[in-house]
Amino acid sequence: MSVLFVHSHYGEPGRGWQALADEGRLTIVRERELSPEHFATTQGIVTTTHLDQIGFMGWKDEIAALFTRGGSWFFNGHTLKPFVDGLSTYRPLGSPKRADLRLTRLFEHPIYQGIPQGDLEENKGVAGFYGRGHNPMPAGGTAVNGISAALLPIDWEWRLPGGGRMFSHAGNDLGGMGADAGHSGVLTRRIAAWAAGEI
C-alpha cells in the first residue's frame, strides 16, 4: 500500500513530491488517469489546490471506501464540493487586514512538530499565502491551526465516524509553505508520512 499524489495541474509535479516518488514513498498519478484500482490499493491520497473538484466528485464512492478501510486524505484548498458527508463550503475572510491573517497553533499535530506556526504566516514578508479563510470543520474534528482573532479552523484533522481520517488545509498547498524558514521540504515529507498512516 502506498500513498497516491493526485497531480492535477499542467506541468511537472513539485520537486518535493517527485523526490518522494523517486524514493518509492508515493505514486504520482495524473488526475485524469485515476482508476478505481488506484483508490482500492492506496493507504492515503494527497490532493492539491488544482484538484478538479467537479471531476473528483465522480470518485465519491471510492473515497468513502478508502475511509471505511482506515485510509487517509490530505486535502489542500477550498472545499466547494461535498466529497464526504459532513463537509461544508469554504468560507473566506471578508476583506482581511493583516491582523486577520494571524495564525495560531491550536493543537500540536505531528505534521507541524517543531515548526512554529509563526514561521508559516508570511512569505517574504507578505501574509495571506498560507490561507485566507477556512473550510468549516466537521463535527468531531480537531482544529490544528486557527486564523484571525476568531481562531477559525484553517487546518483541521477529522477522524470520520465510520473510519479513516481527513486533513484539510484551506489555503495554498501546505507543502510549499515555510520556505523562508526551511520548512517546505519538511512539510511535504510529513504530509506524505501522515497520508501513509505513519504519523
Next chain:
Amino acid sequence: MKVLAVHPGTYYHIESLEGPRYGGYFDEFVRPEDLGDVELDDFDVVLVPCRTPADRMAKNSAQLRAYLDKGGTIIATGESDSHLWLPGIRFTPQPTNFWWWLTPGADLGVRIADPNHPLFARLAQRDITWHLHGWFDAPDGAEVLAVNDDGKPILYIDGVTTKGRMVVTSLDPFYHHGSHFMPATTRFLDGFLPWMRTHLVRNSKAHERVAAL
C-alpha cells in the same frame, strides 16, 4: 449573445464561474473533455479561464480552429498555455514577482496600450496591474491593449490569424478572484465581463474602437 465557458472544475473556477458575482455572465458551461459534443457555432464567445490545463484542451484545438474560422470568438486568460491549443500564439513566460509592491513607489510597469479601446472605458490601469506571468509576440495587425514594462503585449485581440477573434492575455484574474486573493483581479472581471457581453457579439466589429460605436 451567448457565452460558453469551459469549466475545468477547480475551486477557483467554481467560485469565479458559478459564484453569484459573475455566474450570470455565462450561458453554459462545458467540461474540457466534453467540448467535442458541443456545437460551438451556437455561441458568440467561448471563454477558457485561467489555469485550464493545456493537456485537457489540446485535443480540442482543431475544433477551436474551425470555430474561429467561422467567425467565432475565443477568450483565453493566463496560465493556460494557450499557445499549445490556439493558433498563432507565441508566448514567453517570465518569473513572477509577487512582492514588487513591497518597495515604496514601485511600478510593475503594466500599461494600457490603447486607451481609446472600449474595454478601457471600464478598466483603469490599476485594474490590470497585479503581477506578470509572461508576454506575447502578437501578430502584425493585432490590437494590443496592454503591455508589460518592456512594452511587450500581455493582452491583445487577434482578428488576423483566423476569420474570428482571439482575446488573449497572460493575466490570470479568474484564478485570483476565485481564490479571494487580489482585489485588482475582481475589479478586472467587473469591467472585462460586461465588456465581453456587450462588445463581443458574433460578427460584430463593436470591440474595435470607441469612435466606431
